[in-house]
Structure formats: C-alpha cells, structure tokens
Amino acid sequence: MSRILRRCHSTLGFVFDIDGVLLKGQNAIPQARETLTTLQTKKVPFILLTNGGGVLESARCDFISQKLQLAQPLLTRQLVQSHTPLRTLSSKHRRVLVVGGPGDRARGVAQEYGFQEVLRPIDLIKANPSIWPFHKYTTHEVDEWGLDPELSRVAVGGTNEPIDSILVFNDPRDMGSDIQIVLDLLNSENGLLGTRRTKSTSVPAVPIIFSNNDLLWATDFKLPRFGQGAFKIMVQALYQQTNNGSPLQSLTLGKPYKVCYDYAHHVLIDYRNSLLSGDFNRPPYMPQLNSSPAKTPFDKVFMVGDNPESDILGGNNYHWDTILVRTGVYKDGDFEQDSKLARPTFGTFDNVRDGVFAALEKYA
Ligand SMILES: [Mg+2]
Incomplete structure (x- = not known):
C-alpha cells in the first residue's frame, strides 16, 4: 500500500x-x-x-x-x-418512460441501472398506433423493439398503469412521436396515459429529467445540428402553451450544471x-x-x-x-x-x- x-x-x-x-x-x-x-x-x-x-x-x-x-x-x-446519475433514481421510480438514443439501446441502459419497468415511446405506438399517426418507425422496428401491450400495460382505455417519470436519456430519434407522448404524460392525470388533467400548473403530472441541455452538436455536416437542448425547448414551449402560460418545472443533468460535477x-x-x-x-x-x-x-x-x-x-x-x-x-x-x-x-x-x-x- x-x-x-x-x-x-x-x-x-x-x-x-x-x-x-x-x-x-x-x-x-x-x-x-x-x-x-x-x-x-x-x-x-x-x-x-x-x-x-x-x-x-x-x-x-x-x-x-x-x-x-x-x-x-x-x-x-x-x-x-450524461444519464449515468439517473441510476440513483432506480429505487424511487419504478415504472419510467425512457426517451431517446439509437435503436432500442437506452432501454437496456435503464434496465441495467435497475429500473424495474422501462417503457419506450415505441411500446405506446405498438399498443395504439393512433397515439401519433405520423410516427417514422418501420413495421419491423415496431415488432422488434416494441413491448407487447400485455407486458407494457399501456393500453389506452384498457388495462393501464401510471408512469412514474420521464427520463430523456439521449437525443430523440423520432421527434414527433416523442413530443406528443411526453406532452401527453406531462398533462395527464398522475401519469395515466389517455387522461388529461384539468388544472394548469408549473408542476407536471410526472417529473421529467433531461440528461443534457446541449442545443447544438458537431457532426460530419458542415453546420452544427440540433441536440437534446432543442427538444427541451420544444417540450417547454408546448407545455407552457397547454398550461395557460405556466412554465415547466424540470431537472437537467450534464455539463455545465453543478449536479453533474458533484456526481463526477x-x-x-x-x-x-x-x-x-x-x-x-x-x-x-x-x-x-x-x-x-x-x-x-x-x-x-x-x-x-x-x-x-x-x-x-x-x-x-x-x-x-x-x-x-x-x-x-x-x-x-x-x-x-x-x-x-x-x-x-x-x-x-x-x-x-x-x-x-x-x-x-x-x-x-
Ligand atoms: Mg466535447
């Protein structure tokens, strides 16, 4: 030693x-x-x-x-x-909606963190495609990545269980369906899909955590491209729009925030x-x-x-x-x-x- x-x-x-x-x-x-x-x-x-x-x-x-x-x-x-600190929440949030990331890989990450029930927007689309009719998933992707509704229990109007929180792990890959489903949940009755609460407030029906706030990122393209920070702005704007002007309360991880440096x-x-x-x-x-x-x-x-x-x-x-x-x-x-x-x-x-x-x- x-x-x-x-x-x-x-x-x-x-x-x-x-x-x-x-x-x-x-x-x-x-x-x-x-x-x-x-x-x-x-x-x-x-x-x-x-x-x-x-x-x-x-x-x-x-x-x-x-x-x-x-x-x-x-x-x-x-x-x-950026999402590594989320593992500390797995004992408190049992059933979570995990948004973003390539393919269906973020589901495996969340499961490895210990979250017991990990839902993805594609599970909701599989259960009821009319939740966002313009989604861009292929039939093959829905079959391969989407959980069967008996497992996900997200049948709108049927057997359904509330979702505890929304965790944005990475940049959305199908922005349209992600936006719709996230807003549905933020404005729901206690995280129950297919419901709409009546009150307008800054506190969403379920908490939402963004894993970073990067508006832009560098790719092979000659100009920077929109990242998760752009998605956050859209969610915030639509939340405010649908809640009589109340701004959305949320938590954002990643650099440059102190929460991320404390963890590191x-x-x-x-x-x-x-x-x-x-x-x-x-x-x-x-x-x-x-x-x-x-x-x-x-x-x-x-x-x-x-x-x-x-x-x-x-x-x-x-x-x-x-x-x-x-x-x-x-x-x-x-x-x-x-x-x-x-x-x-x-x-x-x-x-x-x-x-x-x-x-x-x-x-x-
Ligand atoms: Mg860098």
Whole structure:
C-alpha cells in the first residue's frame, strides 16, 4: 500500500470530455493514447465525463479503449455519461418512460441501472398506433423493439398503469412521436396515459429529467445540428402553451450544471480510492443526486474539454482548474467574438497531451 501511495500522484486528478478531446467523431485524436497511458503509468486518477449517452457505460468504455488502442482498458467506473446519475433514481421510480438514443439501446441502459419497468415511446405506438399517426418507425422496428401491450400495460382505455417519470436519456430519434407522448404524460392525470388533467400548473403530472441541455452538436455536416437542448425547448414551449402560460418545472443533468460535477467528483474520489487500494472489484460508490463530497482529497482537479460553454464553464463554476483544447468545438478567435465565453484557468492548448503534460510538469 505505501509503495503504491508513493508512486501515486494522488492529489492531482483529471476529468476528460470525450468528443473533441479524445475522439473526433468515431476516430481517435492522435495524442489521446499517449496522454491516458501516461496517467495510467503514473497512477494519476482520471475519469471521463461526457454529455453523450444512449449506450451502456461498459460499451462506450470498450469502444474508446479500442479506438485509443489502450494496453490497459478503461474501467466502467471511470466513465460518467450524461444519464449515468439517473441510476440513483432506480429505487424511487419504478415504472419510467425512457426517451431517446439509437435503436432500442437506452432501454437496456435503464434496465441495467435497475429500473424495474422501462417503457419506450415505441411500446405506446405498438399498443395504439393512433397515439401519433405520423410516427417514422418501420413495421419491423415496431415488432422488434416494441413491448407487447400485455407486458407494457399501456393500453389506452384498457388495462393501464401510471408512469412514474420521464427520463430523456439521449437525443430523440423520432421527434414527433416523442413530443406528443411526453406532452401527453406531462398533462395527464398522475401519469395515466389517455387522461388529461384539468388544472394548469408549473408542476407536471410526472417529473421529467433531461440528461443534457446541449442545443447544438458537431457532426460530419458542415453546420452544427440540433441536440437534446432543442427538444427541451420544444417540450417547454408546448407545455407552457397547454398550461395557460405556466412554465415547466424540470431537472437537467450534464455539463455545465453543478449536479453533474458533484456526481463526477464523487466518481473521481471513488476511482482514486481504488487506485490507492488496488481493489477495482468492489462495487462503485453510488452518490446521491445533488450531494457534494463532504471533503476532497485533491489539491487540484483539471477539467479538460473542447467546449467553453459546457466543459470550461462548468469546471470554472465548480472551482476546478480548466484546460481548453483546440481539437474540437473551440476555435481561435472565439473569445474575441464572444467576450462572455468562459475562459480556461490553466490555458488553451493544441491538444490534450500538451495540456495534460503542462499540468503534470507544473504540479506532479
Ligand atoms: Mg466535447
């Protein structure tokens, strides 16, 4: 233990964004491998913190480890996706509607988090296609992904059970049906589909949690595309419209919000404990939402990101040090164009290796 302690720079920690820092689209950013391998060798604690999601944490870790050709693969306990903190709700919310993500993969994620009954909008379409006549699912997809109504118990007018909450795991893939079904539930009698409550209030019939607030994201297309934040604006606007102007109460996770950094901070401390003890098999610590660690063992934590508006803003607000890289969203000149953009406390670097090595040189 003492030898490990001596070799471990345990008072420094790093938190990495993924897209634009370690990966660009599906491909590795060249300097990422050397960076993470160096931290692994020096036993410097680090985790990944992304506003992405829609897939299992283990699947994303495998994907990144393989793309970066890491000799020592990343561990699931080192990754916080935007929806990872939702796992803490699985003991309170039994029957949930999970929205967004590729294919039907978010259902598996929610089940892995421990939610007992996981419904998807496609289950409701399977039970009653007229709930949104213009849906874009193929017959094959409805057959393959949709739960049978006897299992989902969402038969409007027939056997039906209330839904406890709406969890938006990732960007919707069929925006029209998702919007209709989400609004139906927010305006229902206590989460019972096919009902419409009479009162107008800011408190929806069931709580809704958005896993991130990203209005735009970068794709292969030449201009940024709408993300989950755009979906949230639509839900909010329609809710207000259908509730006599009352704004929707909701919770949003992800960067730059404190709720996300609190969760990540716990995960980083937990990973450090594993590094120090050498025990990576014990179950990971499960922090509660909105709880800050009572104390931190770190002198410095660096948030490394490519997006001033999420990574850097959130990191600065959380009083971490921040490193901005030029391999993603941020472009030189952005600060001159927008003086309100959050600036990194430690500096702007060409890539993740230059930023991390400069921090190690100064503090390790
Ligand atoms: Mg990014």
